[in-house]
Amino acid sequence: MLRTFLLVIVGLAGDPEHGELFQKWGTTLADTAQALGVAEERVLRLTADPTKTDVEQAIGAIASRAAADDVVFVVLIGHGSFDGRSAKFNLKGPDLTAADFDALLRRLPSRRVVLANTASASGPFKDELAGPGRTIVTATRSGAEQYATLFGGYFVEAFRSENADLDKNQRVTVQEAFDYATRAVEEEYKQQGLLATEHAVLDDTGQLAAVVALGTAGGGDLSPDPAIRALQIERREIEQRVEALKLLKGGLDPAKYDTELEKLLTALALKSREIRQAEGN
Secondary structure (H helix, E strand, C coil): CCCEEEEEEECCCCCHHHHHHHHHHHHHHHHHHHHCCCCHHHEEEECCCCCHHHHHHHHHHHHHHCCCCCEEEEEEECCEEECCCCEEECCCCCCEEHHHHHHHHCCCCCCEEEEEECCCCCCHHHHHHCCCCEEEEECCCCCCCCCCCCHHHHHHHHCCCCCCCCCCCCEEEHHHHHHHHHHHHHHHHHHHCCCCCCCCEEECCCCCCCCCEEEECCCCCCCCCHHHHHHHHHHHHHHHHHHHHHHCHHHCCHHHHHHHHHHHHHHHHHHHHHHHHHHHC
């Protein structure tokens, strides 16, 4: 029986605001995986200032349990860096380079491995990690794109979004999640009138992206009532807009940022009230 393993790694953030968002994304992804049928014992969370040793031990634990036909997801959320030669995922203490992750992934017996690096400057991970049986997703196309990225939030959201499930088969594949997040990021930059500083890339040497899914779409805490469910999805979309705006704060005029944030928070409050009223009825 094919099983799915998920390792969520939340690294350094750089500032408290980003740290709060990254923690939320990591928790949401892990919770979503369980809601979609991934057994709790196969969902590993490294969210409390993990170190290089913590990551090595977690991947070692999966390697000792996973079989060749199992699917292993490794998702990196946080901040990355690039010194012109080596791309790194930033952790407490020594960072992990793309070469480090390549060595760790080689320990896995699984022929189906998905690694998504949603951090800044993650592009070089694609070239370093690409290979048979691997699908590699990066939030940027090069190490030069070093600003905080929006991609991770939308990539996480995709796995519980009906809008990401384009073929409506109740499964959001890695390809569908990537496409959903890419479209959302492009739209967000356009709406804010900013030049995009991130361009996500997917390498599918393993030819897995269109097949492998984290679980079935539509799980989690959504209401079974179609009308309420639609409102809840709309609220999630507004929440994503709020998160995206916060990440883009540094490139916006302060007055514009305050105005846009106020609009979104008002819309969020109204949508929540609408959901409460519908639930009451």
